[in-house]
Amino acid sequence: MRTTILVVSMLMFTMGLGVAADGPETFYSYVDSSICARLMLGPITQERIECSQDTSKNGDSPALVRLSNNMVLEVNKHKMVKPLVGGFANVTGTTKVKAGKIKLESAEPVEVGDIPAGDPARQLLDVRNFRASETVYNQVRHALAMMPYISEFDFISFTMNGDTVILTGWTVRLTNRQEAYNRVKVVEGVGAIVNNIEVLPMGRNDMNVRAGARARLQQHLSRYFWGSGSDIKIIVKNGRIILLGTVSTEGDKNLANIQCNQVPGAFHVFNLLRVEKG
Amino acid sequence: MSRGNNSSLRSLFWCGAALVPLLLMAACAPATQETVTVSGTEVHVMPAGQEHSGFLGDYSQLQPQPDLENTTAYVNRDEQKNLHHYLAIIIDPVQVYVATDDDPSLLEDRGKGAITNYFKLAMANAVVDAFAIVDEPGPLTLRLRTALVGVDIGDEAPANELPEGAEPLNRSINIGEVGLEMELVDSVTGERIAAAVNRTTLGEPAEIGSTRFAQVERYDAAQEIIDGWAAALRDFLDEAHELSEEEAQRAIESYRPYGGIQ
Numbered sequence: 001m002r003t004t005i006l007v008v009s010m011l012m013f014t015m016g017l018g019v020a021a022d023g024p025e026t027f028y029s030y031v032d033s034s035i036c037a038r039l040m041l042g043p044i045t046q047e048r049i050e051c052s053q054d055t056s057k058n059g060d061s062p063a064l065v066r067l068s069n070n071m072v073l074e075v076n077k078h079k080m081v082k083p084l085v086g087g088f089a090n091v092t093g094t095t096k097v098k099a100g101k102i103k104l105e106s107a108e109p110v111e112v113g114d115i116p117a118g119d120p121a122r123q124l125l126d127v128r129n130f131r132a133s134e135t136v137y138n139q140v141r142h143a144l145a146m147m148p149y150i151s152e153f154d155f156i157s158f159t160m161n162g163d164t165v166i167l168t169g170w171t172v173r174l175t176n177r178q179e180a181y182n183r184v185k186v187v188e189g190v191g192a193i194v195n196n197i198e199v200l201p202m203g204r205n206d207m208n209v210r211a212g213a214r215a216r217l218q219q220h221l222s223r224y225f226w227g228s229g230s231d232i233k234i235i236v237k238n239g240r241i242i243l244l245g246t247v248s249t250e251g252d253k254n255l256a257n258i259q260c261n262q263v264p265g266a267f268h269v270f271n272l273l274r275v276e277k278g
Numbered sequence: 279m280s281r282g283n284n285s286s287l288r289s290l291f292w293c294g295a296a297l298v299p300l301l302l303m304a305a306c307a308p309a310t311q312e313t314v315t316v317s318g319t320e321v322h323v324m325p326a327g328q329e330h331s332g333f334l335g336d337y338s339q340l341q342p343q344p345d346l347e348n349t350t351a352y353v354n355r356d357e358q359k360n361l362h363h364y365l366a367i368i369i370d371p372v373q374v375y376v377a378t379d380d381d382p383s384l385l386e387d388r389g390k391g392a393i394t395n396y397f398k399l400a401m402a403n404a405v406v407d408a409f410a411i412v413d414e415p416g417p418l419t420l421r422l423r424t425a426l427v428g429v430d431i432g433d434e435a436p437a438n439e440l441p442e443g444a445e446p447l448n449r450s451i452n453i454g455e456v457g458l459e460m461e462l463v464d465s466v467t468g469e470r471i472a473a474a475v476n477r478t479t480l481g482e483p484a485e486i487g488s489t490r491f492a493q494v495e496r497y498d499a500a501q502e503i504i505d506g507w508a509a510a511l512r513d514f515l516d517e518a519h520e521l522s523e524e525e526a527q528r529a530i531e532s533y534r535p536y537g538g539i540q
Contacts, residue, residue, distance in 0.1 A: 040537030048537060145533035146526055148519040149408055151362055157535040168537070172365050175407040202366060202410040210365070211417030218358070227355070227525045228362035231532045246534060274534070 024105055026092040028067045028121035031084040031107075033060040035242055035270055037072045041065070041168045041196060042159030043130040049086045055270050056085040064091060064102060067121035070166070072196075073102040081107050088112060132160030136189035140165055143183040149173050152230040153210050155244045156180050156197055163191035170198050170235045170242075172210075205265045206236045212263035213241055220259050221252055232256060232273065239267040246274045321382040321390065322375040324428055331375045333425040333459045334473055343474075345517055346510070351474035353518045359464065361471055361518045366419040367409040368465055372397050373425035377455075380431045389447045392489045393426065393504070400508035408515065415465035422511075427457040432485060444490035453500050454484035458507050474514055476507070 030044055036051040056062060062081045064073045067088075073095060075081055081089065084107060093104040115121050123129055137160055144156055154176055156169040165184050171177055177197045184193055200206070213234045217225070224231040224247060235242040241260050247253050257271040322331065330337050340350035354360050372394035376382050401422070402411055412419060432450035461473040484499035491497040521529060 042537045045537070051536075141533060141535065142530060144535075145530045146521065148516065148521060150529075151365070153365065157537060159535075159537045172410075173408050178407075202412075204416065207366065207416055207418055214363075225357070226528050227357060228360065228519075228521060229525065229529055229532070244536070245532070272536075 024092050024094050026090060028110065028115055028119070029064040029073075029089055029091050030067060030124075031081050031087055031089050032063050032065050032072075033085060034063045034074070035060050035272075037063045037065055038168055038170070038196070038198060039155075039157055039244075039272070040159070041070055041072065041166050042124075042161065043127045044125060045127070051272065053086040055272070056082065058270055059268055060270060064089075067115075067124050069120075070124060070194075071097070071100075073100055075102055075104050077104045080104055084109050088115070090114075130159065130161050132162065133189055136160070136163070136187060139187045140184050140190065143187055144180060147176060147179055147183065149176055149179065150229065152214060152225070152232065152234055153200075153236065155233040155235055158184070163189060164194065165190055165192075166194045166196065168196045170200050170237065172200050172202065174199050200235070200237055203238075205239055209236045209239060209241065209263055209265045210234060213260050213266065216259040216263060217256060220255055221247070224252075234260075236266075239265060240270065241266050241268070242270045243273050246276055248276050250275050320373075321385050322373060322425075323380070323382050324375045324378045326378045330475065331425060331427045331459060333373060333375065333423075333427070334461055334475070336470075337475070339470075340473060340475060343517075346474075346476075346514060348478040349474055349476045349510075349514070351472065351514065352470070353472045354470065359469060359471060361420075361462070361515065364418055364420045364462075364464075364471070365410060366412045366416070367405060367462075368412055368415065368419060368421045369398055369401055370421060370423050373423075374429050375425055375427045376429045376431060380429075382431075384431045384449050385429070385451070386447055386449065388445065388489050389449070389451050389486065392447075392491055393429075393451065393453065393486060393500075396492060396501075397424070397426070397504050397507065400504055401511055404508040404512040405515065408512075417466065419465040420462045420471060421465040421468075422460065422462055424458065424460045426453065427459055428455055429453060430455060432483075441490070441493050444488045444493055447487050447489065450485045450487040452483050452485050453503055455479045456503070458510070460511065472514075472518060476510055478506075478510075 033052045033055040035055045036048060040048045040051060062075055062078055062085050064075055064081065066073065088110050089107045090110050091104060091107045093102040095102045112125060140158060144158065151172065154171040156167060156171060156176065158168065159166045167180055167184065177195065177199055180197060181193055181195050184190055213236070217232055217234070221232065231245050232247065233244040235244060243256055243260060247256065253271060253273045253275055256273060257269055260266060260269045324331055339352040341352065343349045343351050374390055374394065376385055415421065430452040432452045434449060456479070458476040462471045463469060464471060484503050486497050486500045488494050488497065492501050
């Protein structure tokens with residue numbers, strides 16, 4: 001039952017069926033960064049908290065994730081919540097669901113223990129709700145990895161909440177958003193799908209930044225690039241570069257950062273590359 | 279050797295040097311390539327006795343495609359320059375080559391425009407969710423060049439039974455035996471990334487006798503052909519984007535989602 005309510009509320013959010021609240025409302029939220037809210041929607045893990053804090057420290061704008069339904073909300077008063085990034089808050093404000101925004105009135109930090117037992121907000125804090133069948137997880141992962149139009153400029157991630165798949169990430173092609181949904185839909189064991197994949201703008205400056213970043217990375221870190229794809233993903237949005245994927249060493253991660261920072265037209269680099277363990 | 283002799287030799291050398299490219303161009307050009315201008319727009323004539331129109335220049339790279347019927351194609355597999363690396367596309371105006379024995383001056387601008395505009399729109403609709411459609415060359419941008427080859431100019435088009443707003447053409451245009459030549463090039467360097475020639479023909483007339491042929495039932499066959507070419511273009515792009523076995527293996531190994539607890 002709890003899962004059903006959660007799924008219905010997620011679907012309502014995705015389909016834009018929600019309506020703006022009449023007045024201010026108060027709810028528990030995780031204070032995230034915009035990038036990590038998009039990349040890691042789902043359980044609040046240590047990796048996510050570090051992601052939120054690092055990207056926020058490097059200039060990414062804060063975002064609120066409503067704990068009862070995973071809804072991501074952009075905030076109007078960054079200063080009010082920026083010090084709380086990586087933690088939880090009880091916020092009051094007027095939400096505009098379709099626009100994914102909240103007009104904040106107040107934000108008070110809270111500890112997990114402050115959230116009452118049985119409160120819907122607790123569901124998303126319990127990582128056990130996000131454990132999924134390993135077989136289903138691997139099939140979803142395989143289906144997404146094999147998408148033909150995925151390039152080095154796309155990164156589609158996903159989280160499982162029971163049999164619900166939450167698709168997140170960024171793509172430069174509209175077709176990938178639908179294709180990801182279609183491929184996951186036919187995986188046996190998948191119930192509902194929440195499609196939060198963002199289609200990126202294709203402005204002239206962003207295209208130049210993409211080309212420039214790829215050229216530099218291909219020149220200096222060529223072993224991560226192969227025929228039709230790459231291990232390093234270059235997400236570019238409004239002049240900001242987000243580096244994703246896995247590299248072998250800390251040195252390669254730093255080199256990628258240095259190279260991308262030299263790309264003309266790039267305002268900032270968020271280096272979220274992972275380093276291979278062991 | 280005297281100064282005068284040197285000068286004559288230099289003149290002879292430069293004359294020769296200038297002639298070589300001209301001779302080479304003449305040798306490489308398709309026989310009797312003819313282009314006429316009708317009402318300000320170019321119409322090409324299919325060269326006599328040639329398999330190809332000459333639109334693509336070099337046809338030597340094209341190979342039969344087992345998965346695409348009646349199609350020969352080339353896809354650049356270079357790591358730096360392959361279709362996977364392009365995100366946007368410029369769709370050039372469609373070129374028209376009339377059949378060798380046709381008088382190109384009989385092809386009206388209105389008729390040519392009706393076909394080429396419809397085809398360009400059909401191609402845009404076919405690719406728009408995979409490639410951003412843009413007007414200017416730039417990085418990560420392809421240029422799509424296409425030509426309809428062997429367009430046949432028919433008899434007087436029947437004017438009756440046309441819907442309101444649909445102007446009849448003076449002469450109908452038959453595309454039942456038309457072939458399609460296309461090329462994708464890097465929009466900045468002009469380097470060829472892919473090319474294809476499709477020779478699927480209907481084997482029966484597919485006439486167009488009105489500027490708004492898509493609204494007229496008796497021209498449905500022509501509309502279907504054009505829609506089919508647009509769909510074939512998308513099939514070609516989809517096919518070229520499929521991962522090889524090796525690439526698929528690497529993609530699966532490489533793909534590790536963020537978030538979650540798996």
